[in-house]
Amino acid sequence: MSCSVNIIDLSYKIEDIALFENISLDVSHKEKVAIVGANGSGKTTLLKIIAGLIKQSSGEIKIFHESMKNLNDFDKHRGDIGYLFQDSDDQFIAPTVLEDVAFSLVNMGLDKEEAFQKARAQLVKLEIENLEDKIVYRLSGGEKRIVALAGILVLEPKILLLDEPSNALDDGCKKRVQNILNSIDSSTIIVSHELDFIKKVECKEYELTQKGLLLIS
Amino acid sequence: MINPPLSISISIFYSFFIALRSELYIIDAILPLTLLYIHRRELKKIALHLLKVELFLFILALLVYLFENDLDTSLLILQRSILIVTTTVLIFWGRDSFFIYKGLSSLGFPTKICSMSLFATKMIELSLKELERSKETLRARCFKPKTDIKSYKVYGWLFGVVTFKILQRSNVLAQSLKARGFRGEIASKLEVGFGYKEYVVLSIVLLDFIFFLWVYSR
Numbered sequence: 001m002s003c004s005v006n007i008i009d010l011s012y013k014i015e016d017i018a019l020f021e022n023i024s025l026d027v028s029h030k031e032k033v034a035i036v037g038a039n040g041s042g043k044t045t046l047l048k049i050i051a052g053l054i055k056q057s058s059g060e061i062k063i064f065h066e067s068m069k070n071l072n073d074f075d076k077h078r079g080d081i082g083y084l085f086q087d088s089d090d091q092f093i094a095p096t097v098l099e100d101v102a103f104s105l106v107n108m109g110l111d112k113e114e115a116f117q118k119a120r121a122q123l124v125k126l127e128i129e130n131l132e133d134k135i136v137y138r139l140s141g142g143e144k145r146i147v148a149l150a151g152i153l154v155l156e157p158k159i160l161l162l163d164e165p166s167n168a169l170d171d172g173c174k175k176r177v178q179n180i181l182n183s184i185d186s187s188t189i190i191v192s193h194e195l196d197f198i199k200k201v202e203c204k205e206y207e208l209t210q211k212g213l214l215l216i217s
Numbered sequence: 218m219i220n221p222p223l224s225i226s227i228s229i230f231y232s233f234f235i236a237l238r239s240e241l242y243i244i245d246a247i248l249p250l251t252l253l254y255i256h257r258r259e260l261k262k263i264a265l266h267l268l269k270v271e272l273f274l275f276i277l278a279l280l281v282y283l284f285e286n287d288l289d290t291s292l293l294i295l296q297r298s299i300l301i302v303t304t305t306v307l308i309f310w311g312r313d314s315f316f317i318y319k320g321l322s323s324l325g326f327p328t329k330i331c332s333m334s335l336f337a338t339k340m341i342e343l344s345l346k347e348l349e350r351s352k353e354t355l356r357a358r359c360f361k362p363k364t365d366i367k368s369y370k371v372y373g374w375l376f377g378v379v380t381f382k383i384l385q386r387s388n389v390l391a392q393s394l395k396a397r398g399f400r401g402e403i404a405s406k407l408e409v410g411f412g413y414k415e416y417v418v419l420s421i422v423l424l425d426f427i428f429f430l431w432v433y434s435r
């Protein structure tokens with residue numbers, strides 16, 4: 001089995017108190033995993049560690065079988081890791097929707113026109129092409145969510161880390177996102193409170209507790 | 218409005234040009250007046266904003282006059298700073314952090330400097346937004362501003378909260394730039410065009426400069 005992400009004995013402490021301990025999880029190529037858990041159980045923290053944004057207290061992360069010794073090691077896989085922030089506002093960088101969706105593409109070396117074209121195609125896929133020229137900070141809550149998602153999905157990353165993707169989305173949007181998730185080959189970790197949403201994406205379910213990850217189904 | 222690189226070049230050039238002079242002429246005021254004309258639709262809003270900023274300059278000049286008893290110097294300081302502030306405010310009126318980034322990058326500044334300026338201006342923008350948001354919060358939570366000790370305590374909390382949020386924001390912004398693979402590139406739909414407004418503004422600055430050289434060489 002070829003694995004995209006291996007989490008080995010991972011622990012995270014905040015001021016000497018363990019948020020979670022001895023987490024182990026393998027996500028193989030094309031596999032999808034959902035993580036649920038109480039508020040404050042550390043789901044966002046875990047996802048940020050996997051994305052290489054914060055450092056674990058102990059344990060190991062492997063991306064494509066390569067051990068990530070420090071945060072800089074993640075940089076060469078940046079284009080392969082798509083991370084969706086829990087709060088969409090945290091994610092936006094460029095001023096308008098199209099520019100923000102194209103942001104990562106351009107930084108991966110695509111030329112401007114090509115990036116805009118791809119970004120537009122993604123907006124069409126999610127049926128939000130009417131938002132193209134809007135200022136991201138002035139979108140509604142749900143519009144922000146779907147635009148933030150578009151900015152990640154457009155990359156077609158090999159590893160997809162989604163923190164509460166279905167938050168604030170209406171039913172139509174949810175369905176489109178589910179269809180996309182079911183149709184792509186990315187190894188995916190979804191954090192969500194919405195069991196209904198997770199149930200419709202083909203994935204393994206785990207619960208995050210202080211003791212570790214428990215397989216639910 | 219004027220394109221980003223020209224805006225930055227002109228605001229820098231004009232500021233130095235005015236700041237280093239010991240005599241000012243009417244012709245120096247043509248640039249801010251033209252800019253005012255370009256922004257004539259928002260004149261009221263701009264005037265209010267300028268009044269707030271320039272009241273401070275006025276007090277400063279007044280202090281110089283009171284302490285130094287030198288009317289000429291204090292008037293010169295006042296005129297110079299009003300010209301510079303008015304021009305800068307007008308050039309960057311309604312612009313976001315992105316505009317400055319775009320300007321610097323099309324002027325050919327190194328990527329590092331452009332990204333740093335984007336980060337810095339974005340932080341200022343976020344801070345202002347945070348302040349705005351805290352005003353909304355206060356209103357939504359039925360806060361009535363008074364000048365008693367209780368109100369001051371709330372202001373104190375608020376100051377703490379906003380400071381904390383800004384720190385946190387800067388952290389998250391750094392994370393976001395990283396997570397999204399930022400390498401100093403942002404594709405923008407903003408075109409660096411050179412239309413009649415650019416020609417007008419550029420000619421005014423050049424004329425002003427030539428006039429100065431002519432007066433100076435006489």
Ligand SMILES: Nc1ncnc2c1ncn2[C@@H]1O[C@H](COP(=O)(O)OP(=O)(O)OP(=O)(O)O)[C@@H](O)[C@H]1O
Nearest residue numbers: 014019037038039040041042043044045046086193
């Ligand atoms: N920088 C930090 N400093 C101190 N405590 C922190 C920090 N970041 C997170 N925490 C704490 O760690 C715990 C887990 O936070 P996290 O955001 O990972 O939870 P979560 O499982 O994502 O919760 P939610 O379901 O509400 O999103 C919380 O109790 C939070 O207060």
Ligand SMILES: [Mg+2]
Nearest residue numbers: 043044045086
């Ligand atoms: Mg969370």
